[in-house]
Amino acid sequence: MFDIGFSELIVIGVVALVVIGPERLPRVARTAGVLLGRLQRYVSDVKADISREMQLDELKKLQAEVRESARDFERGMTEEARRFEQTVDSLKAGVQAAAAPASGAAPAADGEPAAPPPREEPPSAKE
Numbered sequence: 001m002f003d004i005g006f007s008e009l010i011v012i013g014v015v016a017l018v019v020i021g022p023e024r025l026p027r028v029a030r031t032a033g034v035l036l037g038r039l040q041r042y043v044s045d046v047k048a049d050i051s052r053e054m055q056l057d058e059l060k061k062l063q064a065e066v067r068e069s070a071r072d073f074e075r076g077m078t079e080e081a082r083r084f085e086q087t088v089d090s091l092k093a094g095v096q097a098a099a100a101p102a103s104g105a106a107p108a109a110d111g112e113p114a115a116p117p118p119r120e121e122p123p124s125a126k127e
Helices: 006-020 025-103
Strands: none
Touching: 006 025
């Protein structure tokens, strides 16, 4: 932080001893140490808050990307489900169309083939 050498600290200490005096110097040094500690804690708290905010912003961006990806996936799956339903419906219609002429029965009103006509039983030998 500051580029202060040992000799410079001695000069500052001697000047402080002369200006403040020997009786008040310990109390002033203690107060300066407490204030310096508070300042360091405040700076570290601010750095931590900034770091958390940056991480929170990154997480929000990631969350938005994941939501958009989930929406795209949902849209794709919905479209595929619609295509699948259309394919199934066309297959059902094809099966019903193929089955109707073969059995000779017309399809019922609800789209299901009607029951086939009853088969005639061959005459029995006892009659």
